[in-house]
Amino acid sequence: MVKHTGRPGYLQIADDLRSQICGGSLAPGSPLPSTAQLAAQYDASLSVVKMAVGILRNEGLVIGQQGKGVFVRDVDEAPVEDLAGEVAELRSAVQELSVRLARVEEQLTTSTERPS
Structure with missing residues (x-):
């Protein structure tokens, strides 16, 4: 239930x-x-x-x-290895995107700050 x-x-x-x-x-x-x-x-x-x-x-x-x-499905037929590989690839891509996003945010912050 x-x-x-x-x-x-x-x-x-x-x-x-x-x-x-x-x-x-x-x-x-x-x-x-x-x-x-x-x-x-x-x-x-x-x-x-x-x-x-x-x-x-x-x-x-x-x-x-x-x-x-x-x-x-038979466990031997289920693409468990494929899923594990895909998850690893996705984690790597997310990490890379996080680094790139941090750089962009840093550049935006730097470019929008005006000297007083």
């Missing part, structure tokens, strides 16, 4: 399903319950459940098969 913690329901559902997948309760190849079943289980709307499943798809933990349902 989705709790009223201030954290969006779709994130709570995604977290719970993710922990079930990582913990082995939902084994690779097994289907997720239907959207309607998940909505009933979590006492949430269909759109909230769809958003949660969408997050898991984006993370590469589940895969949808047209007309069949959504299935847990």
Whole structure:
């Protein structure tokens, strides 16, 4: 059930399903319950459940098969290494942008200061 913690329901559902997948309760190849079943289980709307499943798809933990349902991906198939690499690249890019922004701010401050 989705709790009223201030954290969006779709994130709570995604977290719970993710922990079930990582913990082995939902084994690779097994289907997720239907959207309607998940909505009933979590006492949430269909759109909230769809958003949660969408997050898991984006993370590469589940895969949808047209007309069949959504299935847990095999861990070997999930692009975990790719995600780790992407996160490292993003961190590096953010660090570089932070340095560049600091330089621009310094230049703006210097150029807008007027001698008294």
